[in-house]
Amino acid sequence: MKTVAKENRPSGLMKSSYIRSFFKKYLLNYIFGIIALVIVDVVQTRVPIIVGEVIDGVDLGSFDAAFIKSSILKLFAIAGTIYAGRILWRYFIFGTSRSIERDIRNDMFSHLEKMSARFYHQHGTGEIMAHMTNDLEAVRMALGPGILTLFDVVALGSITIYNMVTEIDPLLTVAAVIPLLLIAISVRFMGRELQIRFTKKQESFADLSNYVQENLSGIKVIKSFVQENKSISSFEKWNKNSYDKNIKLSVIQTLMHPFMQMISGIALAVAIGYGGYITIKGRITIGEFSAFIQYLGMLVWPMMATGMTINLFNTGAASLERVERILNEPVEIKDSITTSALDNLTGNIYVKNLSYKYPDTDKNVLSNISFSVQKGQTLGIIGRTGSGKTTLVNLMLRIFEPDRGTMFIGNSDILDIPLNVLRKNIGYVPQDNFLFSDTIANNIDFGARTGNMDNIIEAAKSAVVHDNIIEFKHGYETLVGEKGVSVSGGQKQRISIARALIKNPEILILDDSVSAVDTDTEEKILKHINENRKGSTNIIIAHRISTIQNADVIIVLDEGKIVETGTHQQLIQQAGLYNSIYEKQLLEKMLEEQE
Numbered sequence: 001m002k003t004v005a006k007e008n009r010p011s012g013l014m015k016s017s018y019i020r021s022f023f024k025k026y027l028l029n030y031i032f033g034i035i036a037l038v039i040v041d042v043v044q045t046r047v048p049i050i051v052g053e054v055i056d057g058v059d060l061g062s063f064d065a066a067f068i069k070s071s072i073l074k075l076f077a078i079a080g081t082i083y084a085g086r087i088l089w090r091y092f093i094f095g096t097s098r099s100i101e102r103d104i105r106n107d108m109f110s111h112l113e114k115m116s117a118r119f120y121h122q123h124g125t126g127e128i129m130a131h132m133t134n135d136l137e138a139v140r141m142a143l144g145p146g147i148l149t150l151f152d153v154v155a156l157g158s159i160t161i162y163n164m165v166t167e168i169d170p171l172l173t174v175a176a177v178i179p180l181l182l183i184a185i186s187v188r189f190m191g192r193e194l195q196i197r198f199t200k201k202q203e204s205f206a207d208l209s210n211y212v213q214e215n216l217s218g219i220k221v222i223k224s225f226v227q228e229n230k231s232i233s234s235f236e237k238w239n240k241n242s243y244d245k246n247i248k249l250s251v252i253q254t255l256m257h258p259f260m261q262m263i264s265g266i267a268l269a270v271a272i273g274y275g276g277y278i279t280i281k282g283r284i285t286i287g288e289f290s291a292f293i294q295y296l297g298m299l300v301w302p303m304m305a306t307g308m309t310i311n312l313f314n315t316g317a318a319s320l321e322r323v324e325r326i327l328n329e330p331v332e333i334k335d336s337i338t339t340s341a342l343d344n345l346t347g348n349i350y351v352k353n354l355s356y357k358y359p360d361t362d363k364n365v366l367s368n369i370s371f372s373v374q375k376g377q378t379l380g381i382i383g384r385t386g387s388g389k390t391t392l393v394n395l396m397l398r399i400f401e402p403d404r405g406t407m408f409i410g411n412s413d414i415l416d417i418p419l420n421v422l423r424k425n426i427g428y429v430p431q432d433n434f435l436f437s438d439t440i441a442n443n444i445d446f447g448a449r450t451g452n453m454d455n456i457i458e459a460a461k462s463a464v465v466h467d468n469i470i471e472f473k474h475g476y477e478t479l480v481g482e483k484g485v486s487v488s489g490g491q492k493q494r495i496s497i498a499r500a501l502i503k504n505p506e507i508l509i510l511d512d513s514v515s516a517v518d519t520d521t522e523e524k525i526l527k528h529i530n531e532n533r534k535g536s537t538n539i540i541i542a543h544r545i546s547t548i549q550n551a552d553v554i555i556v557l558d559e560g561k562i563v564e565t566g567t568h569q570q571l572i573q574q575a576g577l578y579n580s581i582y583e584k585q586l587l588e589k590m591l592e593e594q595e
């Protein structure tokens with residue numbers, strides 16, 4: 001990713017070194033586009049002169065066949081040049097703005113992929129989507145139509161005024177152009193307010209997107225709690241807020257347009273009045289008078305475009321600031337300078353005096369945790385809900401950062417293990433597992449990328465989900481996720497386990513990953529793991545004792561502290577928290593069997 005200017009202000013799109021780097025990259029395209037634009041402007045400003053000559057020819061009686069022919073040929077040549085020139089500047093200027101939009105979007109996405117869990121906690125998906133769509137669109141408008149109008153204003157405006165002064169009458173030009181300047185001045189001042197209103201409009205759209213995204217994700221909960229009406233009325237409030245901000249922006253835009261038309265009407269009146277007078281006096285010819293009126297019409301556009309250009313740059317800069325705010329978010333979790341050149345990990349895990357509190361909170365969710373697991377062993381973690389089990393494995397994966405000197409794999413502090421090596425060697429099945437809108441085969445092969453159907457089937461068999469998969473109409477090619485078939489919670493869990501098993505990772509972490517399967521299936525999965533993963537390390541988090549009772553070491557967490565450690569038998573004998581969970585679950589089982 002390119003370096004992004006931190007000091008960028010909405011007032012200056014060009015102040016951003018990030019944007020300047022794109023200008024450098026696409027400089028030739030812009031140069032070709034601007035040359036084509038200037039050529040179009042030069043030739044099109046010849047038209048009033050040619051028409052004026054024809055009118056004078058008729059007026060003075062010097063109109064003959066050769067004159068008509070040459071005038072027609074000139075007009076054809078001009079039309080052809082304008083046609084070709086407009087195609088070229090569209091291609092070079094608008095095309096380049098689309099390329100830059102694509103490049104920035106790529107930068108944003110690859111940066112977002114590096115962002116930590118904390119970042120996603122602070123920025124809603126809807127907000128990020130709004131930056132990637134609406135804001136990028138505004139940046140593109142500044143870099144395409146904005147650049148175009150900027151050069152068009154300068155070229156067309158100055159050539160037209162030059163022609164009016166040199167070929168018609170300087171005084172008439174001054175008299176007619178002064179009212180037009182009012183357009184440029186008023187738009188300049190309204191532009192600031194326009195930028196503020198535009199920023200508010202974009203922010204309200206980001207809020208609205210967030211609300212929609214969250215509601216659609218939670219649609220099942222909304223329906224099951226019959227909260228549709230509440231949801232709809234909240235949506236209406238957000239939507240009204242967005243509507244109000246849009247209207248406020250439109251008010252300014254609406255006021256500006258008729259104002260500009262009024263001013264150009266005044267300029268025309270001045271031109272007709274004073275221009276007609278000096279024509280009668282014989283200072284200019286009828287043809288020149290007609291050319292002048294045409295030039296005046298041509299000038300209205302550059303004057304209006306001055307305002308448009310400023311607005312496009314202002315709104316583009318406001319949007320760029322939001323885009324850069326995302327791009328400037330530091331990558332919090334990354335390889336450190338002390339990262340060693342490791343390729344592989346051994347599954348010996350050592351945790352020493354680990355304490356952790358989440359960013360922006362006061363309370364430790366883990367306190368003074370110490371334990372070790374040897375390569376090839378299985379560690380079971382059990383504890384009441386909220387006791388810190390998921391936090392512990394998230395620290396091991398460096399989804400959140402532990403303190404240096406508290407977590408080691410092999411002989412390395414995990415802060416010194418390259419992130420990709422750490423995560424490649426850990427097969428993680430999260431509690432809230434997620435399937436992508438893709439085939440089951442691709443979902444299983446997601447991390448390992450073996451591309452080998454035999455491996456995929458073997459992993460599915462180990463996760464005891466193969467029989468379910470082949471019952472689907474399209475088997476492993478069945479589409480799942482948002483656009484595909486719905487799979488049950490238990491099937492989803494087992495497809496996720498297969499996704500971790502196919503990697504044959506040095507360390508496998510199952511975070512409450514068999515909670516949605518029956519105990520028979522659970523037993524089969526654990527048996528496969530036990531048989532197939534000899535020499536590798538497993539960490540199994542569970543609420544059911546049956547899931548972890550065969551583990552080599554079990555730790556019992558309570559309120560962020562290890563309260564008991566040992567094997568199943570040892571913990572039963574300790575008659576502490578583990579034993580009370582065990583007895584409670586035994587009782588529940590007996591009652592279930594009696595029913």
Ligand SMILES: Nc1ncnc2c1ncn2[C@@H]1O[C@H](COP(=O)(O)OP(=O)(O)OP(=O)(O)O)[C@@H](O)[C@H]1O
Pocket residue numbers: 121358359361365383384385386387388389390391392431
């Ligand atoms: N991102 C976060 N920011 C702040 N606090 C958090 C965050 N994630 C979890 N917590 C808090 O940390 C504590 C431990 O949560 P954790 O998810 O590790 O518990 P757990 O033992 O895995 O629970 P469960 O068995 O319900 O999955 C809880 O009090 C929780 O509210």
